[in-house]
Amino acid sequence: xxxxxxxxxxxxxxxxxxxxxxxxxxxxxxxxxxxxxxxxxxxxxxxxxxxxxxxxxxxxxxxxxxxxxxxxxxxxxxxxxxxxxxxxxxxxxxxxxxxxxxxxxxxxxxxxxxxxxxxxxxxxxxxxxxxxxxxxxxxxxxxxxxxxxxxxxxxxxxxxxxxxxxxxxxxxxxxxxxxxxxxxxxxxxxxxxxxxxxxxxxxxxxxxxxxxxxxxxxxxxxxxxxxxxxxxxxxxxxxxxxxxxxxxxxxxxxxxxxxxxxxxxxxxxxxxxxxxxxxxxxxxxxxxxxxxxxxxxxxxxxxxxxxxxxxxxxxxxxxxxxxxxxxxxxxxxxxxxxxxxxxxxxxxxxxxxxxxxxxxxxxxxxxxxxxxxxxxxxxxxxxxxxxxxxxxxxxxxxxxxxxxxxxxxxxxxxxxxxxxxxxxxxxxxxxxxxxxxxxxxxxxxxxxxxxxxxxxxxxxxxxxxxxxxxxxxxxxxxxxxxxxxxxxxxxxxxxxxxxxxxxxxxxxxxxxxxxxxxxxxxxxxxxxxxxxxxxxxxxx
Amino acid sequence: xxxxxxxxxxxxxxxxxxxxxxxxxxxxxxxxxxxxxxxxxxxxxxxxxxxxxxxxxxxxxxxxxxxxxxxxxxxxxxxxxxxxxxxxxxxxxxxxxxxxxxxxxxxxxxxxxxxxxxxxxxxxxxxxxxxxxxxxxxxxxxxxxxxxxxxxx
Numbered sequence: 001x002x003x004x005x006x007x008x009x010x011x012x013x014x015x016x017x018x019x020x021x022x023x024x025x026x027x028x029x030x031x032x033x034x035x036x037x038x039x040x041x042x043x044x045x046x047x048x049x050x051x052x053x054x055x056x057x058x059x060x061x062x063x064x065x066x067x068x069x070x071x072x073x074x075x076x077x078x079x080x081x082x083x084x085x086x087x088x089x090x091x092x093x094x095x096x097x098x099x100x101x102x103x104x105x106x107x108x109x110x111x112x113x114x115x116x117x118x119x120x121x122x123x124x125x126x127x128x129x130x131x132x133x134x135x136x137x138x139x140x141x142x143x144x145x146x147x148x149x150x151x152x153x154x155x156x157x158x159x160x161x162x163x164x165x166x167x168x169x170x171x172x173x174x175x176x177x178x179x180x181x182x183x184x185x186x187x188x189x190x191x192x193x194x195x196x197x198x199x200x201x202x203x204x205x206x207x208x209x210x211x212x213x214x215x216x217x218x219x220x221x222x223x224x225x226x227x228x229x230x231x232x233x234x235x236x237x238x239x240x241x242x243x244x245x246x247x248x249x250x251x252x253x254x255x256x257x258x259x260x261x262x263x264x265x266x267x268x269x270x271x272x273x274x275x276x277x278x279x280x281x282x283x284x285x286x287x288x289x290x291x292x293x294x295x296x297x298x299x300x301x302x303x304x305x306x307x308x309x310x311x312x313x314x315x316x317x318x319x320x321x322x323x324x325x326x327x328x329x330x331x332x333x334x335x336x337x338x339x340x341x342x343x344x345x346x347x348x349x350x351x352x353x354x355x356x357x358x359x360x361x362x363x364x365x366x367x368x369x370x371x372x373x374x375x376x377x378x379x380x381x382x383x384x385x386x387x388x389x390x391x392x393x394x395x396x397x398x399x400x401x402x403x404x405x406x407x408x409x410x411x412x413x414x415x416x417x418x419x420x421x422x423x424x425x426x427x428x429x430x431x432x433x434x435x436x437x438x439x440x441x442x443x444x445x446x447x448x449x450x451x452x453x454x455x456x457x458x459x460x461x462x463x464x465x466x467x468x469x470x471x472x473x474x475x476x477x478x479x480x481x482x483x484x485x486x487x488x489x490x491x492x493x494x495x496x497x498x499x500x501x502x503x504x505x506x507x508x509x510x511x512x513x514x515x516x517x518x519x520x521x522x523x524x525x526x527x528x529x530x531x532x533x534x535x536x537x538x539x540x
Numbered sequence: 541x542x543x544x545x546x547x548x549x550x551x552x553x554x555x556x557x558x559x560x561x562x563x564x565x566x567x568x569x570x571x572x573x574x575x576x577x578x579x580x581x582x583x584x585x586x587x588x589x590x591x592x593x594x595x596x597x598x599x600x601x602x603x604x605x606x607x608x609x610x611x612x613x614x615x616x617x618x619x620x621x622x623x624x625x626x627x628x629x630x631x632x633x634x635x636x637x638x639x640x641x642x643x644x645x646x647x648x649x650x651x652x653x654x655x656x657x658x659x660x661x662x663x664x665x666x667x668x669x670x671x672x673x674x675x676x677x678x679x680x681x682x683x684x685x686x687x688x689x690x691x692x693x
Contacts, residue, residue, distance in 0.1 A: 004671040005671060006670060006671040006672050006673065007628060007629075007632045007670070007671075008632075008654070008670045008672070009670075009672055011632075011635075015635070015639060015651065018647075018651050019651045019654050019655045019658070020655075022651070022652055022655035022656075022659070023655055023658060023659055024659075025691075026691045027658075027659065027660070027691075029688045029691035030662075030663055030688075030691055030692060031658070031663065031666070032684055032688060033663050033676065033681050033684050033685060034663055034666060034667055034672050034674070035667075035672050035673060035674055035675050035676070036675050036676065038672075039684065069689065069690070070689065070690035071690070072690075073687075073688065073689050073690030073691070074690045077688065077690070077691075
């Protein structure tokens with residue numbers, strides 16, 4: 001017999017607080033009517049996120065008065081929370097606010113809240129605020145941050161976004177505890193520079209979409225470990241020298257001069273749309289031999305990439321449209337990602353486990369395509385993305401007798417095609433099994449359109465379908481004479497060794513019989529064939 | 541695994557006098573027990589008077605699973621999901637034990653589970669699920685609703 005015990009109300013405050021940290025603030029406030037014990041439970045909150053919802057509801061009309069009332073209620077709530085902490089001299093660890101300010105009095109209110117927060121020794125401050133865009137035009141719709149924020153001794157993490165304005169009238173900026181700075185704001189260049197210079201314990205810096213940021217100089221920050229400069233549309237020049245810097249991410253939108261001084265700890269470099277040259281890349285890689293992760297995307301001035309590195313573990317070359325030659329000597333490389341053309345590619349490594357490929361243009365000769373694939377240094381796992389199934393099906397369609405299967409080392413292949421018709425599956429499997437003749441797991445994924453009938457109209461929705469194959473092999477008992485299908489490679493292909501197949505097709509959209517016939521016709525020692533319709537359980 | 545960890549066995553006794561023997565590597569998933577081991581207090585059987593046998597067995601099972609290197613990420617996720625499928629009495633027992641023994645991952649998950657039982661539900665339903673007695677008068681309740689009107693849609 002179970003007594004109806006109210007255990008949850010007996011839980012100690014710190015535990016209740018932890019539970020509440022998983023619940024959105026609006027609902028926490030609703031809990032205040034559960035019982036007297038719960039009435040002020042929201043005052044416990046140490047990890048609040050105050051989000052001012054839009055207070056509109058699409059299903060029923062809400063009057064402007066109602067919206068005003070709700071906004072007022074929200075503001076009072078935040079005020080009560082902060083004032084309560086301030087009066088009782090309680091510390092606030094984290095404070096996040098997401099709010100639109102309607103007028104000057106809202107700005108004054110926010111200034112006062114910031115005062116309370118600084119007095120309450122706030123550590124992590126996250127403000128996403130902006131002035132009502134319907135009333136104020138850019139740049140007037142930026143909220144000007146009070147100076148107090150920039151001399152707060154307690155702040156360890158500062159995130160300012162929405163439309164916060166950092167203006168140039170601050171005196172000394174000094175944030176001695178600041179470890180993480182994230183800006184997504186309208187800034188004045190000198191202010192950002194002063195900010196960077198005034199935070200000597202800074203460990204992580206992210207500057208994103210900062211309109212007004214033209215140049216940055218980073219030096220003398222001995223604790224700085226990670227920098228991200230993302231889509232700052234006016235950035236022209238960057239100079240970085242930081243001996244403990246490990247990770248650097250640049251996403252540019254226009255040509256920008258990047259000068260990397262000695263950053264001897266650098267191990268991760270991600271460059272998107274950067275106008276870097278072959279020489280720049282080569283110099284940076286030689287000066288920073290510890291880089292183990294290099295990601296280049298849309299760097300359209302690169303023509304020839306030459307890398308020789310003992311530390312390199314992960315490489316990506318994506319959409320670098322002018323690339324004609326890649327020469328890599330990296331004995332410890334594990335992962336390679338490539339999206340481009342079938343260019344001259346030399347990869348010297350013994351340890352590659354995973355390769356991800358996508359090709360923008362399949363209009364190359366069969367020899368070029370096969371050579372490219374064969375140069376990938378025998379990966380075990382291959383991820384392949386293609387727009388159409390035809391692209392893959394047509395690889396070396398007429399010349400398979402004369403070319404060696406390029407990827408006989410691959411055990412797991414995952415192909416994602418955007419456009420594929422179920423009639424193409426058999427041909428696709430045939431091609432893939434020629435390219436990778438000893439696959440253990442093949443997973444093909446594609447999109448299809450489903451017509452949704454609404455009462456008033458029909459529309460199509462894109463959905464995903466997939467099919468997976470699990471192959472197992474056995475060495476054929478009889479000695480084979482030089483078989484024609486695999487004479488050019490050092491192993492016997494699936495046609496001679498395939499023993500069992502297990503297929504799972506989530507929608508049952510692929511016909512079992514076609515596949516059954518194909519495999520039994522082509523696999524000499526095939527014994528068992530299972531086909532399951534239902535959700536795919538194999539993971540690649 | 542560091543070479544300084546021996547294959548020592550740690551003995552634990554629950555409130556209902558059940559004894560459990562586990563490897564040190566399993567036991568130290570609990571910060572509380574780890575501190576005892578580090579301080580040299582773990583040589584005899586450690587009594588745990590506020591954790592009963594059923595709950596202690598569950599906690600040790602969790603610790604064992606998280607130390608096992610052969611368990612894959614997917615298997616672990618499934619294990620954790622099934623693990624928390626408990627009635628309220630056991631859930632709270634587990635919560636208090638995880639808190640006392642300071643098994644970090646476990647406490648987080650249990651509390652998340654409790655939070656999931658609350659999320660998205662109306663106050664009346666929450667009262668019903670957790671057996672919370674409403675000790676407000678209708679007037680008092682109405683007053684609170686008005687004060688926080690913006691939160692009640």
